[in-house]
Amino acid sequence: MEEKSKWTGMPKNEKSKMMDTGMIQLLQNPENRFLYNPRTNTIHDRQCTRVDAFSAGEVEVSGELMPEYIRGKHFCPQCAQKAAVRNGIRNRYRYSQDQMALCMQFFCTAGAAAEDLIKLFIRNTGSIILISMDCMEIEFNGEKWRLVLTDGVLSLLHNNYTVHEDYSRSFVRGFHVQCRNVPFHMIARTICGYSFKFHEAEYKAAAEKVRSEKFRTILAITDNYAVCKRKSLLFDDCIFVDFGKKTQELAKEESNRWIHITKENEHKGYTVKNCRIPRWKRPDFEKLMHALKDQALTESLYDYPTICEEAVPQTI
Numbered sequence: 614m615e616e617k618s619k620w621t622g623m624p625k626n627e628k629s630k631m632m633d634t635g636m637i638q639l640l641q642n643p644e645n646r647f648l649y650n651p652r653t654n655t656i657h658d659r660q661c662t663r664v665d666a667f668s669a670g671e672v673e674v675s676g677e678l679m680p681e682y683i684r685g686k687h688f689c690p691q692c693a694q695k696a697a698v699r700n701g702i703r704n705r706y707r708y709s710q711d712q713m714a715l716c717m718q719f720f721c722t723a724g725a726a727a728e729d730l731i732k733l734f735i736r737n738t739g740s741i742i743l744i745s746m747d748c749m750e751i752e753f754n755g756e757k758w759r760l761v762l763t764d765g766v767l768s769l770l771h772n773n774y775t776v777h778e779d780y781s782r783s784f785v786r787g788f789h790v791q792c793r794n795v796p797f798h799m800i801a802r803t804i805c806g807y808s809f810k811f812h813e814a815e816y817k818a819a820a821e822k823v824r825s826e827k828f829r830t831i832l833a834i835t836d837n838y839a840v841c842k843r844k845s846l847l848f849d850d851c852i853f854v855d856f857g858k859k860t861q862e863l864a865k866e867e868s869n870r871w872i873h874i875t876k877e878n879e880h881k882g883y884t885v886k887n888c889r890i891p892r893w894k895r896p897d898f899e900k901l902m903h904a905l906k907d908q909a910l911t912e913s914l915y916d917y918p919t920i921c922e923e924a925v926p927q928t929i
């Protein structure tokens with residue numbers, strides 16, 4: 614086997630023969646992981662064979678490819694995959710050629726295209742942790758993913774988590790299968806497109822539905838008004854809970870002028886009203902009390918039943 618340079622990974626004799634000494638010096642520093650040639654506006658991985666023809670004076674070197682740095686620049690088609698994978702290795706193995714080779718082997722077997730690797734590890738700051746030759750962990754926007762190769766079949770696993778009452782989330786041990794037997798392109802799309810915010814909205818909608826159904830049931834059995842013992846042949850005295858500061862007060866509407874309010878008390882943001890109504894208007898009054906319940910439902914005034922229970926006397 615021919616001897617390779619431990620810095621560049623290139624055959625030693627050939628490399629020194631072809632490269633200018635400035636370039637050799639540049640590449641001796643493992644922190645110079647990428648080279649940019651402004652003349653061709655192209656970014657190269659340090660191991661690209663095209664680098665051989667460059668002189669130190671014409672290139673810019675960098676250790677990390679940040680999304681803003683690459684804007685408007687091209688990637689060399691020959692080494693783009695390598696550059697993306699190298700940029701993704703952010704742990705203590707970042708300067709290890711062996712780690713680089715193993716990661717490249719994994720992504721090649723997984724059928725990863727340069728475009729997807731660039732999207733994952735350069736345009737976004739995903740990072741690579743090699744777990745084994747069949748398992749690669751990718752950290753992306755705070756999520757942990759595992760790519761698992763089983764007999765050439767690729768699966769994507771996602772970190773387990775529990776959702777709390779306030780819809781926040783904590784990660785727990787282990788991973789669950791997100792998708793199985795999918796091409797790498799789909800995996801990259803899933804990882805880049807994932808947002809817990811989307812799931813959060815789903816959880817919220819489901820919880821809200823349960824809550825509103827429960828509320829509807831409670832509201833149906835809640836008395837939001839009471840009729841006092843009859844003192845007059847013509848009028849009924851009633852007590853009911855109106856919305857007060859919470860929302861528009863139904864009993865104040867023009868069409869309900871036949872309700873004569875005799876007393877008003879504010880109670881926890883609602884208004885408890887004593888009123889006198891003509892006896893023949895009782896059916897209208899009851900309709901209005903139903904409308905109050907409907908409005909409480911529409912406006913999700915979840916404390917309305919409790920207020921009614923506190924403010925409306927059970928027997929008068």
Ligand SMILES: [Zn+2]
Pocket residue numbers: 656657658661662663664689690691692693
């Ligand atoms: Zn290149």
